[in-house]
Amino acid sequence: MNQRAFHITRADLGLFTDLYELTMAQTYFEWGMFAPATFYLFFRSYPPNRGYMVCAGLEDVLDFLEGVSFGDGSREYLRSTGMFTGDFLDFLGGLQFNGSVRALPEGRIFFANEPVLEVTAPMIEAQLVETLIINRLNFQSLQATKAARCVGAARGRAVSDFGARRAPGVDSALTMARSGFISGFQSTSNVMAARRYGIPPAGTMAHSMITAFPTELEAFRAYAAAFPQRTILLLDTYDTVEGAHNAAQVGKEMEAQGHRLAGVRLDSGDYLDLSRQVRRILDEADLDYVRIVASGGIDEYEIERLVGEGAPIDIFGVGTRVTTSADAPYCDMSYKLTCYDGRPVMKLSPDKVSPPGAKQVYRLRDSEGQFERDVVALLDENLPGGEALLETVMDGGRKTGPCPSLAEMGERFHQDFERLGDHFKQLHNPPHYPVTFSSALTRLTGEVQGQILENLDFSGD
Amino acid sequence: MNQRAFHITRADLGLFTDLYELTMAQTYFEWGMFAPATFYLFFRSYPPNRGYMVCAGLEDVLDFLEGVSFGDGSREYLRSTGMFTGDFLDFLGGLQFNGSVRALPEGRIFFANEPVLEVTAPMIEAQLVETLIINRLNFQSLQATKAARCVGAARGRAVSDFGARRAPGVDSALTMARSGFISGFQSTSNVMAARRYGIPPAGTMAHSMITAFPTELEAFRAYAAAFPQRTILLLDTYDTVEGAHNAAQVGKEMEAQGHRLAGVRLDSGDYLDLSRQVRRILDEADLDYVRIVASGGIDEYEIERLVGEGAPIDIFGVGTRVTTSADAPYCDMSYKLTCYDGRPVMKLSPDKVSPPGAKQVYRLRDSEGQFERDVVALLDENLPGGEALLETVMDGGRKTGPCPSLAEMGERFHQDFERLGDHFKQLHNPPHYPVTFSSALTRLTGEVQGQILENLDFSGD
Numbered sequence: 001m002n003q004r005a006f007h008i009t010r011a012d013l014g015l016f017t018d019l020y021e022l023t024m025a026q027t028y029f030e031w032g033m034f035a036p037a038t039f040y041l042f043f044r045s046y047p048p049n050r051g052y053m054v055c056a057g058l059e060d061v062l063d064f065l066e067g068v069s070f071g072d073g074s075r076e077y078l079r080s081t082g083m084f085t086g087d088f089l090d091f092l093g094g095l096q097f098n099g100s101v102r103a104l105p106e107g108r109i110f111f112a113n114e115p116v117l118e119v120t121a122p123m124i125e126a127q128l129v130e131t132l133i134i135n136r137l138n139f140q141s142l143q144a145t146k147a148a149r150c151v152g153a154a155r156g157r158a159v160s161d162f163g164a165r166r167a168p169g170v171d172s173a174l175t176m177a178r179s180g181f182i183s184g185f186q187s188t189s190n191v192m193a194a195r196r197y198g199i200p201p202a203g204t205m206a207h208s209m210i211t212a213f214p215t216e217l218e219a220f221r222a223y224a225a226a227f228p229q230r231t232i233l234l235l236d237t238y239d240t241v242e243g244a245h246n247a248a249q250v251g252k253e254m255e256a257q258g259h260r261l262a263g264v265r266l267d268s269g270d271y272l273d274l275s276r277q278v279r280r281i282l283d284e285a286d287l288d289y290v291r292i293v294a295s296g297g298i299d300e301y302e303i304e305r306l307v308g309e310g311a312p313i314d315i316f317g318v319g320t321r322v323t324t325s326a327d328a329p330y331c332d333m334s335y336k337l338t339c340y341d342g343r344p345v346m347k348l349s350p351d352k353v354s355p356p357g358a359k360q361v362y363r364l365r366d367s368e369g370q371f372e373r374d375v376v377a378l379l380d381e382n383l384p385g386g387e388a389l390l391e392t393v394m395d396g397g398r399k400t401g402p403c404p405s406l407a408e409m410g411e412r413f414h415q416d417f418e419r420l421g422d423h424f425k426q427l428h429n430p431p432h433y434p435v436t437f438s439s440a441l442t443r444l445t446g447e448v449q450g451q452i453l454e455n456l457d458f459s460g461d
Numbered sequence: 462m463n464q465r466a467f468h469i470t471r472a473d474l475g476l477f478t479d480l481y482e483l484t485m486a487q488t489y490f491e492w493g494m495f496a497p498a499t500f501y502l503f504f505r506s507y508p509p510n511r512g513y514m515v516c517a518g519l520e521d522v523l524d525f526l527e528g529v530s531f532g533d534g535s536r537e538y539l540r541s542t543g544m545f546t547g548d549f550l551d552f553l554g555g556l557q558f559n560g561s562v563r564a565l566p567e568g569r570i571f572f573a574n575e576p577v578l579e580v581t582a583p584m585i586e587a588q589l590v591e592t593l594i595i596n597r598l599n600f601q602s603l604q605a606t607k608a609a610r611c612v613g614a615a616r617g618r619a620v621s622d623f624g625a626r627r628a629p630g631v632d633s634a635l636t637m638a639r640s641g642f643i644s645g646f647q648s649t650s651n652v653m654a655a656r657r658y659g660i661p662p663a664g665t666m667a668h669s670m671i672t673a674f675p676t677e678l679e680a681f682r683a684y685a686a687a688f689p690q691r692t693i694l695l696l697d698t699y700d701t702v703e704g705a706h707n708a709a710q711v712g713k714e715m716e717a718q719g720h721r722l723a724g725v726r727l728d729s730g731d732y733l734d735l736s737r738q739v740r741r742i743l744d745e746a747d748l749d750y751v752r753i754v755a756s757g758g759i760d761e762y763e764i765e766r767l768v769g770e771g772a773p774i775d776i777f778g779v780g781t782r783v784t785t786s787a788d789a790p791y792c793d794m795s796y797k798l799t800c801y802d803g804r805p806v807m808k809l810s811p812d813k814v815s816p817p818g819a820k821q822v823y824r825l826r827d828s829e830g831q832f833e834r835d836v837v838a839l840l841d842e843n844l845p846g847g848e849a850l851l852e853t854v855m856d857g858g859r860k861t862g863p864c865p866s867l868a869e870m871g872e873r874f875h876q877d878f879e880r881l882g883d884h885f886k887q888l889h890n891p892p893h894y895p896v897t898f899s900s901a902l903t904r905l906t907g908e909v910q911g912q913i914l915e916n917l918d919f920s921g922d
Contacts, residue, residue, distance in 0.1 A: 008631065008653070015653040016634075018625055019664030022652065027687040033673065077656040083688065127669060131651075134626040135634060142629075164479055165595040166791055168603075170469065172630035173477070173596060190592075191483065192469070192476040195538040203480030208588060208798035211806035212494065215916055226488040227544065236810045242917055268810040320791045329790040330627055330781045337669035345672035349697045349729040455676055456703055 011071030013064060014092070017131045022078065025124045026088045035341035036099075037123040038358045040115040041133060042336075044351075047142065047328030051430025052420060054148050054413060055104045055116060056179040057140030059403045062394055064132050065097045097125050101394035104361075107144075107182050107409035108389065109416040111433045114361045114376050115390060116141075116333075123340065130335045138333040140175045142325040147176075147183035148417065149300035150318055152425050155307050158315040160202045161188040162295055163323025176323040182409045184417075189317070197406055204232035204265045204293060204317075216243060220250040224261070228254060232263040232293060235278065240269055244278040248285040263291040263315070271302075272311045279312040293317055299326065300427055344448050355437060355445040362386025371419050377438035472532030474525060475553070478592045483539065486585045487549045496802035497560075498587045499819045502578040502594060503797075505812075508603065508789030512891025513881060515609050515874060516565045516577060517640040518601030520864045522594050523855055526558045529590065558586050562855035565822075568605075568643050568870035569850065570877040572894045575822045575837050576851060577602075577794075584801065591796045599794040601636045603786040608637075608644035609878065610761040611779055613886050616768055619776040621663045622649040623756055624784025637784040643870045645878075650778070658867055665693035665726045665754060665778075677704060681711040685722070689715060693724040693754060696739065701730055705739040709746040724752040724776070732763075733772045740773040754778055760787065761888055805909050816898060816906040823847025832880050838899035 008016070028034070043053070070078075070092040078084050078092070099121020110116055116137060119126050150159050161180045167173035177185075177193030187202035188194055194201035205223055213219035216238060224231045233250065235243030244264065251261035264282070266274050271294050282290045294306070295317030303316050320326065336354040337345055344356035358379035364386045366372045377383050392400055404412075417425075424430050437445070469477070489495070504514070531539075531553040539545050539553070560582020571577055577598060580587050611620050622641045628634035638646075638654030648663035649655055655662035666684055674680035677699060685692045694711065696704030705725065712722035725743070727735050732755050743751045755767070756778030764777050781787065797815040798806055805817030819840040825847045827833045838844050853861055865873075878886075885891050898906070 012653060015656060016625070016631060017652055018623070018650040019652050019655070019662045020650065020666055021664075023664055023684075023688055023691075024666055024670045027670065027684050028673070030687050031683055037669075037673065039669070074656070078652075081662060083691065123673065127667075130667075130669075131626045132631075135628060135631060138627055139629040162479070164477070165592045165796075166599055166794070167596060168600040168629040168785070168790070169631075169633035169636065170477060170593075170596060171632050175630065189479040189481065191478055191480050191539075192473060194480070195476060195535070201480045201542060203482075203484055205481055205485055206588075206591075207808045207810070208498075208500070208591075209485045209488065211798050211808055212489070212498065212584065212801045222488050222492050223484075226491050227484055230484075230544065237808045238913055238917055239809065268813055320793070324629070324790040326790050329629070329785040329787050332781070333627070337672050340673045347668045347672055347698045348700070349668070352729055452699055456699055 010067050011069060012074055014068050014070040014128070015074045015077070017128055021128050021130060023083065025128055026084055028123050028127070029088050029091055034122050034124070036120055037126045037337055038118060038120045038339040039126050039130070039335050039337050040359060041117040041137060041333055042115050043112055043331050043333045045332055046112055046432070047331050049428055049430070050145060050328060051424040051426065051433060052109045052111060052145070053141050053331070054144035054183055055108050055110055055137070055141055056106050056144035056182055057137040057175070058103055058106045058117070058393065060136040060140070061117070061133050062101065062399050062403070064136070065101065065129060065394060066397065066399065068097050068129065070095060095125065096397060097121065097129060098397040099125055099394070100392065100396065102390040103393050104389055105391060105404065105409070105412060107412035107416070109420055111374055111435050113435055114374055115359050118358060118390060120358065134333050134335055138331050139172060140179050142328065142331050143172070143176050143323065144179035144183045146300070146322050146325045147180040147185055148413065149427060150303055150316065150322060151184035152417070153300045153304040153307060153427065154316055157307065157313065158186045159184070160315060160317050161185050161190065161323070162317040162319040164190040166320040167323040173323065178406065181406055183413055184410065199406070204263070205234045207234065207237045210234060210237040217246045217249065220246055221253070224250050224254055228257070228259040230262050232265055233261070234265045234267060236266060236268045240266060240274050241277055241281070244281040248281055248287055251282070251287045251290055252285060261287065261290045263293050265293040265295060265317070267296040271306055271313065272309050275311045275313050291315060295319065297321065304427055344444055346445070346448050348449065348452060355441055356448045357441065357444055359441070361389040363389055365419065369419060370421055371433070373434035373436065375436055375438055376441060378440050378444065381438055381440050383438065471528050472530060473535055475529050475531040475589070476535045476538070478589055482589050482591060484544065486589055487545055489584050489588070490549050490552055495583050495585070497581055498584040498798055499579060499581045499800040500587050500591070500796050500798050501576040501820060502598060502794055503576050504573055504792050504794045506793055507573055507893070508792050510889055510891070511606060511789060512885040512887065512894060513570045513572060513606070514602050514792070515605035515644055516569050516571055516598070516602055517567050517605035517643055518598040518636070519564050519567045519578070519854065521597040521601070522578070523562065523860050523864070525593050525597070526562065526590060526855060527858065527860065529558050531556060556586065557858060558582065558590060559858040560586055560855070561853065561857065563851040564854045565850055566852060566865065566870070566873055568873035568877070570881055572835060572896050574896055575835055576820050579819060579851060581819065595794050595796055599792050600633060601640050603789065603792050604633070604637050604784065605640035605644045607761070607783050607786045608641040608646055609874065610888060611764055611777065611783060612645035613878070614761045614765040614768060614888065615777055618768065618774065619647045620645070621776060621778050622646050622651065622784070623778040623780040625651040627781040628784040634784065639867065642867055643874055645871065645874065660867070666695045668695065668698045671695060671698040678707045678710065681707055682714070685711050685715055689718070689720040691723050693726055694722070695726045695728060697727060697729045701727060701735050702738055702742070705742040709742055709748055712743070712748045712751055713746060722748065722751050724754050726754040726756060726778070728757040732767055732774065733770050736772045736774050752776060756780065758782065765888055805905055807906065807909050807913070809910065809913060816902055817909045818902065818905055820902070822850040824850055826880065830880060831882055832894070834895035834897065836897055836899055837902060839901050839905065842899055842901050844899065
């Protein structure tokens with residue numbers, strides 16, 4: 001059997017779950033607990049310096065839910081653990097996801113303590129899919145949010161994903177390209193992602209090529225000869241300023257052959273100072289059309305600084321720090337049961353209360369169309385004046401329609417981002433966007449909490 | 462076509478590369494640069510609070526190198542970009558990796574500025590595989606290192622991987638289980654990883670099950686009835702102390718039926734105080750054999766604190782912060798060309814110098830067998846008295862032998878960890894382990910640097 005961590009077949013996919021999901025499922029099975037359950041996905045606390053999140057990863061989740069199964073090999077493995085009964089394993093063999101899903105479309109902005117996705121399905125189906133649902137939406141939304149911060153800081157300059165090599169895995173490299181494109185990145189260096197998602201591929205050249213040739217100038221000329229339409233020359237292998245002079249020379253040679261040097265790339269050193277020196281060298285050679293790319297340790301904070309100081313950089317290539325969401329590598333998304341068999345439920349763990357019942361989120365805008373506040377309400381309420389954010393995307397285990405294109409998701413992001421106040425987009429310590437609970441939800445929360453506390457017997461102490 | 466980010470076929474795998482690898486490859490192709498090249502993988506700077514790294518991910522890399530190809534669909538995509546020539550695409554169609562690889566075995570400890578892996582292959586083959594090699598070794602080594610820190614801090618208490626849901630992707634969830642097991646974790650909650658890698662699966666129960674039943678006591682009893690051999694009861698859904706009393710009651714009921722309650726789990730609150738209270742409640746019910754599991758926001762720092770304060774916790778379930786390597790979510794591993802066609806090469810970018818030539822690492826020990834220092838030397842040197850760390854693991858594109866088992870990797874880790882001085886294992890600001898370059902490597906570095914500087918023409922300024 002091939003053991004590569006990034007090779008996963010459809011028949012295996014059911015096993016991407018925590019063991020306790022399966023042991024709980026067997027318990028439900030034995031107790032005949034097949035009634036519908038509603039779970040919702042949300043996050044409680046903003047990751048550091050975050051004032052909003054961008055939704056990404058839903059398409060993965062819906063593909064998974066349509067295809068999840070426990071194939072023969074998976075059931076054989078479970079049988080070998082000695083933990084599960086034959087009846088339960090037979091039941092798993094026929095299991096499909098037949099539930100419904102309401103969710104925030106990808107590209108939309110969301111906030112703490114509001115549902116991003118809600119699953120209603122027979123208890124076992126809804127329970128078993130927890131691990132993968134969180135896995136797909138939590139990190140992709142972090143990546144989309146990190147990308148949005150870069151795009152915001154770049155103020156119109158282009159941003160490209162260069163993160164494949166230091167992404168935390170192969171699939172997170174692919175999702176970075178996708179999530180980044182949703183949030184406004186222009187391209188990706190990741191060829192597999194470019195093909196898979198229809199994102200423009202982008203690239204320059206590496207130090208290895210420069211050093212493989214006898215001199216930098218020879219390497220530049222060779223590359224320009226091979227790719228006269230899209231040559232971007234890397235300047236810092238030996239000395240960035242000297243590299244800029246060599247690039248200018250090759251740029252003039254390309255002009256003589258009817259071509260144009262597309263760009264040069266800085267990859268180390270003081271980007272502000274070097275970009276100014278390089279711009280001057282290029283301009284003095286009448287190469288004002290040659291664009292400057294900066295890469296190497298760049299994130300939204302560095303982009304903001306460089307743009308603020310007027311660095312003549314046209315394209316930011318972002319890699320390691322963005323694809324890992326380095327300053328905020330996790331978000332605390334949870335998937336909580338809020339209703340079982342028609343009964344609203346909740347837990348009371350300290351600082352981890354999750355209000356009961358199926359829900360909807362309404363977004364209210366001010367007179368200028370800007371986002372004003374969100375209200376989390378019970379599903380059967382109707383709050384006039386607000387936009388209902390969660391859409392039914394799956395019914396009876398089938399998607400309700402084709403998945404939107406990445407361009408559509410990008411347009412949604414763009415519209416939401418425009419309508420979100422600038423203070424929520426601050427890179428440092430943004431304020432919290434107002435999210436409140438409707439009076440009906442607050443009332444129900446109090447009622448359920450009261451019932452639980454009544455049932456608890458504290459006399460045992 | 463299925464677009465799930467975690468579904469990748471072998472025929473596609475060549476495309477998991479950065480675009481510039483392919484454009485450089487076409488340039489090499491056009492210039493007839495098919496001579497052998499040597500690249501090496503290393504990191505320059507320790508991630509925060511790290512004094513060593515644990516190697517993981519090599520098996521993935523070797524599987525990839527044996528299987529990498531550019532299938533028809535991949536080449537069709539490349540053709541559609543309009544960037545590549547027909548001759549080059551035909552060449553790609555027949556491309557395999559035929560090179561050799563020398564590498565540090567998985568589980569071994571390594572340090573900054575020393576080679577972890579060295580590839581020697583025809584230039585194009587060696588260049589195209591850069592992106593995936595870094596991707597697989599960089600993050601898996603970070604995960605293995607994070608796990609080693611947890612295991613060290615736990616001082617003999619068990620640590621289990623609970624990270625699947627908030628891992629940065631599906632494959633990083635699988636690699637966390639695998640890397641953690643190499644570094645001494647006892648089990649994983651991730652069923653797919655448990656099956657794939659033969660790791661013991663572990664699990665407890667979730668709040669959702671407690672809330673789905675009318676009362677906590679009923680949920681506990683139902684689970685105990687379903688899994689009398691391996692029941693671990695979750696205490697904090699409503700109130701941890703009350704939960705402990707309910708667990709003790711169920712524990713006594715299990716005893717009456719000839720079973721033993723395996724454990725209880727804390728998932729929120731003050732773990733030190735609660736673990737003491739819960740231990741007392743269990744002990745007073747003569748349930749001293751029931752183990753206490755703690756989970757929820759736990760990492761090596763929290764484990765060190767709890768163990769140091771004597772919290773009666775037997776098993777730490779680590780999730781989000783460990784699987785993301787949250788305090789150090791990236792390492793700066795690079796893959797640099799050091800030799801082309803017999804000529805040693807290097808780059809001179811500020812703070813990014815990489816010494817030229819094919820290398821070996823020698824590890825010297827003191828009289829008690831403890832690691833004393835490492836020496837990076839040229840491959841053709843022979844440093845007496847040191848252990849040569851890099852082994853030939855691939856030759857002519859084929860693995861030189863079967864991959865070691867995870868148990869063997871774990872044993873290697875255990876031996877290295879024992880021989881590494883305690884100060885390098887400090888969780889905060891450990892000193893740097895001494896790594897020096899041999900005099901021959903230092904001399905060659907100076908020579909190559911001198912030649913490059915001679916060739917550079919600074920008069921252009």
